Amino acid sequence: MLRRVQVSVGCVVLLGVPIHHVRAQSTVASNVILFVGDGVDDHQLTIARNYLLGADDAFSFEAFPYRAAARVLTVSEQDPGMPEYVGDSASGGTAIAAGVVTSRGRIATRAGNGQPVDTLLELAGRAGKRTGIVTTSSITDATPASFVAHIRRRFCEGPRDMLPTETDPRCPEDLKANGGRGSIAEQLAASGVELLLGGGYRHFTQPDETGVAVLQRVRDAGYRVVRDAGALNEFLGVSGKLMGLFGAGTLPVEWVGEDGRRARRVRLAQDGAPVAPEPFRCVANPEFGNRPTLEAMTRAALTRFEPAPDGFVLMVESASIDKQAHAGNPCGQIGETRALDEAVRVAIEFQNRHPDTLIMVSSDHGHSAQIVPWPSLFAARSEPQYPPGKVARLLTLEGGVMAVSYGTNANYLEEHTGTQVPVYASGPGASEVRGLLQQTDLFRIARAAMRLQ
């Protein structure tokens, strides 16, 4: 049996077997890079993996040494002691960002009483660490907002979005005139977060309660604002706060179905037999335009943070895995899962240069798409057998055909589902990611790894 006889920084010597270049693993993380694949569960990952890599391969983060399942917990707003069984990006984002279980729609506030809760980015900022958010959604959307803002309703993204409608009171208690902190966009402007990259320009052109556009407030707070990939690169080396707004709202997805195809309801032939939807492939979205990809935004953030002796916390979200699953668009969600994987690869390169970096990859809630057999396993029965919702059949690189079914809602968008979600981790503190966790544990693990008070 080998016995450890000497330990020194950068080198471990086992009895009779010197092992060079084995780093003494620190448990303290200077840097945390947290990836959120919005709506990612094992099923959504498997669909993307089958299509992109083949059924027998794995994404970069699936090779991480630590993996867990995280329970997605959310509670009733009216009765915070009562669980709900399906979360949203606000409750899931808040659990990850701030370590508390709250009700759907709430951003870093407690269910029932609305008490604000400190987020990982706020704790890191107070500790003198640099902070950043990268997302393919509006930077005011629920997941990024959960790390920076505190508000009752996730849809109060800009000042005008706060105003009541005939059917919705919106966010009266959060208006500044009523003693609140204002909309999410206003809170981002005042946040001090160094780097905010994503979409959502239209929320910043809205005038605040004093009539001044939020974008002016952003500039007054010292942010340089960039609108395309070229400008992002131009100002990468310039110090100070940087906000990238690369679209009016959610950024376009990288991939779409050939000829715009997505899942559709199964048609029946005259004899009642289901007609197999024609298989198709995924192609690059011609409308993506001159925007930075998630990978490019992640690389930009890490390039900026690399000379950071006091460390940083960076949250990176691939947002449209969720949004495209809502729309029954498998190519959209596959392309955005690919974008997540490519962004994680950039983080792994960074971690190779800076081993004091904890990387975690997880999700806020499960989603709707499922791989189903086509034809049905019960096709020999006399009555026709087919999925009741929408179906797409995708041509895979292995030459196979994968049927993806969406069947969670009859008349509107597909729904989130209530499954637990995976967590992958690598780096200092990652060994805590094992077994069955809660999403709130991600906050706890990151906070402990960085020794944040």
Ligand SMILES: [Zn+2]
């Ligand atoms: Zn959703």
